[in-house]
Amino acid sequence: MKDKYNREISYMRLSVTDRCNFRCKYCMPGDSPFLKKLLTFDELYDICSVAVDLGVKKIRLTGGEPLIRDGIIDFCERVKSISGLEELTITTNGSLLQKYAYDLKNAGVSRVNISLDTLNSERFYKLTETNMLQDVLNGINTSIDAGLDIKINVVLIGGFNIDEIKDFVELTKFNELHIRFIELMPIGASKRLYESCFVSAEKVLQLAPELKRTSFDGVAEVYKIQGYVGCIGLIRPLSNMFCDVCNRIRVTSDGKLKTCLHKSDEYDLRGLSKDGLAIKIKEAILNKPSGHKLTTTCFSESSRFMNQIGG
Numbered sequence: 001m002k003d004k005y006n007r008e009i010s011y012m013r014l015s016v017t018d019r020c021n022f023r024c025k026y027c028m029p030g031d032s033p034f035l036k037k038l039l040t041f042d043e044l045y046d047i048c049s050v051a052v053d054l055g056v057k058k059i060r061l062t063g064g065e066p067l068i069r070d071g072i073i074d075f076c077e078r079v080k081s082i083s084g085l086e087e088l089t090i091t092t093n094g095s096l097l098q099k100y101a102y103d104l105k106n107a108g109v110s111r112v113n114i115s116l117d118t119l120n121s122e123r124f125y126k127l128t129e130t131n132m133l134q135d136v137l138n139g140i141n142t143s144i145d146a147g148l149d150i151k152i153n154v155v156l157i158g159g160f161n162i163d164e165i166k167d168f169v170e171l172t173k174f175n176e177l178h179i180r181f182i183e184l185m186p187i188g189a190s191k192r193l194y195e196s197c198f199v200s201a202e203k204v205l206q207l208a209p210e211l212k213r214t215s216f217d218g219v220a221e222v223y224k225i226q227g228y229v230g231c232i233g234l235i236r237p238l239s240n241m242f243c244d245v246c247n248r249i250r251v252t253s254d255g256k257l258k259t260c261l262h263k264s265d266e267y268d269l270r271g272l273s274k275d276g277l278a279i280k281i282k283e284a285i286l287n288k289p290s291g292h293k294l295t296t297t298c299f300s301e302s303s304r305f306m307n308q309i310g311g
């Protein structure tokens with residue numbers, strides 16, 4: 001289905017929980033509020049099924065940490081079997097991939113985006129309040145063995161991981177990895193860190209000038225160093241807004257549909273019949289705003305934390 005700006009809405013990000021086993025400082029620090037009542041898997045499934053009827057071709061499951069919700073593998077299998085859905089992917093912190101990578105693959109998940117902001121175990125602890133760096137690294141290897149397509153997402157955080165940019169780039173020398181550097185967005189917990197922590201993705205090109213741009217995949221500018229087998233992506237939600245080609249809607253784990261990550265408008269899907277869902281989702285898509293106005297001084301209008309919406 002198209003919105004009023006003629007954008008074909010074909011991609012839905014569905015948060016299955018706002019809970020997480022990490023406490024990343026920029027996303028859900030220790031004092032973050034939890035949502036009161038999550039949708040059941042049956043309710044989430046109905047939303048997926050109606051969204052696919054309306055033209056959604058790709059669904060990404062996210063959270064919070066999607067893999068901590070009991071029943072997630074069965075849910076993936078059910079969603080993947082919806083006729084008309086072409087791709088099911090998941091965004092995860094990677095800590096449970098050792099356990100679930102093969103199950104995800106068998107359930108029909110084609111790709112996992114794994115978040116990994118540092119390769120240093122002390123820093124990892126400081127950022128996430130867990131000691132699970134090795135679990136994440138093992139999870140990456142298990143996902144590769146299981147035949148999942150993977151992308152690794154690194155949020156650029158000033159004063160924290162900028163000196164590791166080169167190390168991440170060097171990982172693409174012998175490994176066929178797609179590593180994407182993402183600019184920190186001024187939303188939720190990040191709003192209070194922003195002034196001291198925002199670093200433009202341009203920094204990556206300054207520190208690794210051998211990177212040569214090869215393409216743009218709709219969200220990330222893709223770069224490579226000649227002779228390296230992997231590639232690097234730069235995602236610049238601020239400096240390089242992609243609102244005019246935005247094909248997404250998002251649903252929070254308490255059933256609120258958002259047509260823009262950074263706007264406060266939400267459409268409540270809880271308790272609706274399938275017909276009711278179709279009416280509400282169509283209404284939301286038709287009213288999808290043309291874009292957001294995020295800058296380093298103009299913060300997200302949404303009052304939600306990222307773990308409640310899903311990245």
Ligand code: SAM
Nearest residue numbers: 027063064065091092093115184185190306311
């Ligand atoms: N727990 C999973 C994970 O960490 O991948 C999925 C949910 S998490 C909210 C999804 C993505 O959002 C992660 O890659 C995380 O780094 C990113 N994220 C959270 N807050 C962000 C912010 N303020 N700016 C940019 N990315 C952010």
Ligand code: SF4
Nearest residue numbers: 020022024027064093
């Ligand atoms: Fe959890 Fe992901 Fe947020 Fe980190 S970024 S706290 S892993 S939801």
